[in-house]
Amino acid sequence: MSNATSAHSVVEPSATTKRIAGIIVVVYAIVTMVPLAWIFMTSFKSPPDSISYPPKLVFTPTLEGYCNLFTTRTRQTAEYIESLGPPQSTCDEITRSRNMVIAGPSNYWPRFTNSMVIAFGSTFLAVFLGTLAAYGFSRFRVPLADDLLFFILSTRMMPPIAVAIPIYLMYRELGLSDTALGMILLYTAVNVSLAVWLLKGFMDEIPREYEEAAMIDGYTRLQAFRKVVLPQATTGIAATAIFCLIFAWNEYAFAVLLTSGSAQTAPPFIPTIIGEGGMDWPAVAAGTTIFLVPILVFTILLRKQLLRGITFGAVRK
Amino acid sequence: MINSDTTILEKEPERAAASTPVSLARRIGGLSDRAIAWLFITPTIALLLAINIFPLIWAIRLSFTNYRANRPNAVLENVGLQNYQRVLTDSDIWIAMQTTAHFVFWTILLQTLIGFSLAYLIDRKFRGHAFWTTVILIPMMLSPAVVGNFWRFLYQPQIGLFNYIVSYITGVPPSSFEMLGSVSLAPWSIIIVDTWMWTPYVMLICLAGLRSIPDYIYEAAEVDRASAWRQFWSITIPMALPFIMLAVLFRGIENFKMFDMVMLLTGGGPGSTTEVASITLKREAFESWRTGRASAFAIILFVAVFGLANIYVKALNRVKQR
Numbered sequence: 001m002s003n004a005t006s007a008h009s010v011v012e013p014s015a016t017t018k019r020i021a022g023i024i025v026v027v028y029a030i031v032t033m034v035p036l037a038w039i040f041m042t043s044f045k046s047p048p049d050s051i052s053y054p055p056k057l058v059f060t061p062t063l064e065g066y067c068n069l070f071t072t073r074t075r076q077t078a079e080y081i082e083s084l085g086p087p088q089s090t091c092d093e094i095t096r097s098r099n100m101v102i103a104g105p106s107n108y109w110p111r112f113t114n115s116m117v118i119a120f121g122s123t124f125l126a127v128f129l130g131t132l133a134a135y136g137f138s139r140f141r142v143p144l145a146d147d148l149l150f151f152i153l154s155t156r157m158m159p160p161i162a163v164a165i166p167i168y169l170m171y172r173e174l175g176l177s178d179t180a181l182g183m184i185l186l187y188t189a190v191n192v193s194l195a196v197w198l199l200k201g202f203m204d205e206i207p208r209e210y211e212e213a214a215m216i217d218g219y220t221r222l223q224a225f226r227k228v229v230l231p232q233a234t235t236g237i238a239a240t241a242i243f244c245l246i247f248a249w250n251e252y253a254f255a256v257l258l259t260s261g262s263a264q265t266a267p268p269f270i271p272t273i274i275g276e277g278g279m280d281w282p283a284v285a286a287g288t289t290i291f292l293v294p295i296l297v298f299t300i301l302l303r304k305q306l307l308r309g310i311t312f313g314a315v316r317k
Numbered sequence: 318m319i320n321s322d323t324t325i326l327e328k329e330p331e332r333a334a335a336s337t338p339v340s341l342a343r344r345i346g347g348l349s350d351r352a353i354a355w356l357f358i359t360p361t362i363a364l365l366l367a368i369n370i371f372p373l374i375w376a377i378r379l380s381f382t383n384y385r386a387n388r389p390n391a392v393l394e395n396v397g398l399q400n401y402q403r404v405l406t407d408s409d410i411w412i413a414m415q416t417t418a419h420f421v422f423w424t425i426l427l428q429t430l431i432g433f434s435l436a437y438l439i440d441r442k443f444r445g446h447a448f449w450t451t452v453i454l455i456p457m458m459l460s461p462a463v464v465g466n467f468w469r470f471l472y473q474p475q476i477g478l479f480n481y482i483v484s485y486i487t488g489v490p491p492s493s494f495e496m497l498g499s500v501s502l503a504p505w506s507i508i509i510v511d512t513w514m515w516t517p518y519v520m521l522i523c524l525a526g527l528r529s530i531p532d533y534i535y536e537a538a539e540v541d542r543a544s545a546w547r548q549f550w551s552i553t554i555p556m557a558l559p560f561i562m563l564a565v566l567f568r569g570i571e572n573f574k575m576f577d578m579v580m581l582l583t584g585g586g587p588g589s590t591t592e593v594a595s596i597t598l599k600r601e602a603f604e605s606w607r608t609g610r611a612s613a614f615a616i617i618l619f620v621a622v623f624g625l626a627n628i629y630v631k632a633l634n635r636v637k638q639r
Contacts, residue, residue: 013441018441018443018444019443021438021439021441021443022441022443022444022445022449025453026449028435028453029452029453032452032456032513033452033455034478035464035468035471035513036455036456038471039467042470051473053475053481054491055476055477129360129364130361132357132358132360132361133357133360133361133362135357136354136355136357136358137358139354140350140351140353140354142354142358152365152369154623155365155369155373157574158574158615158618158619158622159573159574159576159615159618159619159622160574160576160595161576161598161599161615162598162618162619163372164602165608165611165612165615166371166372166373166375166376167368168386169372169375169379169386169608170371170375172386172389185364186368188368189365189367189368192364193365193369221348221353222348222353246458250459250460250461250462250463251460252460252461252462252463252576252580252581253576256462256580257599257603267460267463270463270466271462271463271581279470281470284467284470285467288463288464288466291460292460292463292464295458295459295460296455296458299451299455299458303454306454306458307450307454307521310521310522
């Protein structure tokens, strides 16, 4: 730590202090990016390149990882492959060069779609319900409101596996196991507690006088909510939505226990990608890259709301 | 929603009797504040009752029985407190709790030290600090399972990047150690990934703490000719302490429940050296199918987290009031 330098002697740190601080932070940031850069690079390597020693920094990029990710392949004899005629696509060509032919699409795309449906569905529901409930808690006297809020939040302290045991049994009875609806409901329930908590904070910040003025002007309570409170709460709602989305997108424990086939999301699926004779690391890296990109874009585009949400949510509790 | 609106409205005779048809929006809009409050809160409460509270009660009920989820038709026997007794006297479970405590302690220590240092440096407001803060944040946004799975590749002996970098720096041959396969290194492999991932979170909260300290306090200290060292220990640290403690609380709760990253990195192995509480719970519930006993363990865990968190929050409030 650089506190031995005269960092605090003036409120504005000196140029040297700033430079040293900057260098350390930048080095840290670059080091933490190495694993991610490695994932990205590996996704463009051929399988032999990916497991070479020493690890290859310079290599000929190939789309083999992405091809393997999206297809299933079968090994064929050279004669059979010759008899097929010209390759239909780049992937076809790459596959044939390994003495294989494409047998069909893999499960990656359906799993990725499941992730999208479940993440966006549960985020929408959680934010919708959360906004209404937060307004209710913020503006009206609800009996036992504090206890209710605290209880709602404390359910997040349970280990997910502990929650999953009774949910597993309940879903089995109700036929919700391995369905997108079941997962959406579960993620909504988990997220809504955080959504209510965060949004109540944002709503508390909006002065009551705004709505009261609107109601004096002849708006009903609901019109005032829609036309005065909601526009004011947009930033808060956006911040909350990002949090819910990130949780639902990244969640693994519930997904691996409660889905196995048709409703499985990408996180439990990606680790199961294997090639012939060991892990197909380029394909895993390709699947990981595609899965991480949406969140990366989100983080960079919405960093302001995100920062506000994290610190706000934490500091309020 | 529409149904419940109209049933409430039907109780208002003069509205129901109104001859001119009013639009639905107008009719809902005319609801009393009390009705709106309930209308807004009920769906959330109903969902939480169905998916949080009801299963919790069910789990409590099961924890007193010998229920096994793979034999749903077997006769259900009440076994009283036997499950709790077995869990609390099971040496494997105590070992898992120790593993968890070890993991929580080291991750929190490392994350707090690195996170606070980073926050302090970023608060020097060098050129481009906002951009680099965003870059540092990226790991915490990603899926622990998906990233943990990829770290398995980085940790491979010989071909893995991690071993190669360590060998490049220290000169130890890269195939001479196995991060995930050796009893002494496996816990550290998890601690490293967790620290990589969650230090940014601690950093952000510490940053909020540092930024909450008003400039005039430092200016006053300057007038009193307090040294930079003195200012750091008697202004910066005490005033940022509630924030640091909050960060510790959140990371503590999260890491106590840690499951996905450990599952994908080591699966609890080698042997059971990295078997944290959540993994033991998963084994009991979904591999041995001792649902009753697993429920008892789950409830013990919940009570433990809840109790510890409450004691901690009390301490935190005392620090805040100072």
